[in-house]
Amino acid sequence: MHVRTPEQASFAGAIDDFCRAQTGTRAQRDALTQHGAEFHNRVLYGQMAELGWLGVGISPEQGGSGGGLSEVCLFTERTNYGLAPVGGYVTTAVAAGPYAKFGTPAQREKVLGGIVRGRVEAIAISEPGAGSDVAAISCRARRISDGFIINGQKTWCSNAHLADHLLLIARTQTGTRHEGLTMFCVPTNTPGVEIRGIPTLNGKDVNDVYFTDCFLPESAVVGKVDQAWPQVMAGLNSERLILAAAMLGRGRRAFDDALAYVKERKQFGKSVGSFQALKHRIADLATELDCCELLLYRVAAMADEAPERMLPREASMAKLKATETAKRVALEGVQMMGGYGYATEYDMESHLRATVISTVYGGTSEIQRDIIGKTFGL
Incomplete structure (x- = not known):
């Protein structure tokens, strides 16, 4: 570690x-x-x-x-x-x-x-037609004399129902992809904002957000008008590392829960963890988790040393490795615990629900691999 x-x-x-x-x-x-x-x-x-x-x-x-x-x-x-x-x-x-x-x-x-x-604060970026392709955003912010009128839909907005404000990315110009996007601070009680929960496997944590003739004053702009794209890119180190940290913690908890179970569970006269099949599985998972930790905190230290430095390769590696590992640990935990891993009596099934989505949100594993590949000139 x-x-x-x-x-x-x-x-x-x-x-x-x-x-x-x-x-x-x-x-x-x-x-x-x-x-x-x-x-x-x-x-x-x-x-x-x-x-x-x-x-x-x-x-x-x-x-x-x-x-x-x-x-x-x-x-x-x-x-x-x-x-x-x-x-x-x-x-x-x-x-x-x-x-x-x-x-x-x-x-x-x-x-x-x-x-x-x-x-609590939340972010409103993804849309029904703009998930991995963030530049495809169509939610419109139309300028008027004293501010902007917002119309459109955002989706998969985690914690919007808990938040005081939404950090909204909306299109202020048409005809371009990466230009013409603007970042806004939107109080969630603003007239014209409607938040609807999306039922999921993991319960109540994501939402659709609808904007209908929602007025925002000029003071709601965060940064510069039409310059949200570089502002979003500047925050990717933090987003990917924070998501990686969350899954490192959950993955370690799933590992410790599985380890405690295989030590205590007796079959054929001895603990099931003493059998080679499970002993080697535990060894592999422990090794992978330590690799995640070393990578995560090395990249975080790099970001702290040079806060303006973009780390697309390293931050994507940390997010990719931690989320894929946490999901693997939870899946292996269910397998090692047998029926008890599937039962709500134990936490393992909730570990699985929490980790299985982590390779999708915040940039899918496929997107992270693509970013990493591009940094090698591919």
């Missing part, structure tokens, strides 16, 4: 202690999530805000502690390992980056200051 600084080790230990106390048992988690139906508990999230943890990646000017991407990834990893129902944090942490880099002082105070105090 990678070497943490004393401050990072202390931070990770505090998170682990908190999770053991607050979310360490199935009964505690069921009470916080309505028996698994919800993925974000505002009370628990508020307690983390009071501890100062939600501001780990936020500037001291907005009340945060000024940590880097390494610390954001550490918080994400450990809360996911601890199965803390704070699912709103991932999109919040991803959304924070563009506001920090391109937002006005008023936007940074409102949004980033709100994050420190426990508010």
Whole structure:
């Protein structure tokens, strides 16, 4: 595993202690999530805000502690390992980056200051016709004398139903693909905004968002009009690494749950983990998880050392490796636990539901491989 600084080790230990106390048992988690139906508990999230943890990646000017991407990834990893129902944090942490880099002082105070105090933020980029092909966005922002009128649909918006604002990408010019896109800060209670949940295998976490003659003032623009594409590209390091950290945490938890089971389960007079088929499977998974951790935190350190540097190859590798590994660990966990891995009595089936989608959102594994290949001139 990678070497943490004393401050990072202390931070990770505090998170682990908190999770053991607050979310360490199935009964505690069921009470916080309505028996698994919800993925974000505002009370628990508020307690983390009071501890100062939600501001780990936020500037001291907005009340945060000024940590880097390494610390954001550490918080994400450990809360996911601890199965803390704070699912709103991932999109919040991803959304924070563009506001920090391109937002006005008023936007940074409102949004980033709100994050420190426990508010959730979300992103609205994908559309029914613009998933992997982000440049195909058609949601329209028509300029009028005192602002913009938004019409269109966004989809797969994680945590939009929990969020105070949506970081919206809309088209302000037609005739081009990468030019003519603009980033907006949209309060979710703005007239003309409708959020509808999308039922999924993993419960209530994604939404369709409809914009109908939604008025936004000029002050809602984040960064520069028609320049959202380079702004989005500038945030991809953070998005991919944060998603990788979440799945590293969940993958490690699935591994530890599977390991505990195969040590305790007896068949043919001995623990099933002592049989070579499972022993070698455990060895392979443990090795892969350590590889994920080393890659993730190496790339996070690179990003912290040079925040303006684009790391398309390295960040895509981290996202690809962590999500594919977490999914594999959960699938192997189900197999090793047999029928119990499929039963809701145990957490393994929820690990599977949480990880199987991770190779799709935030850029599919196929897209990540394509990006990596392009960096080699292919």
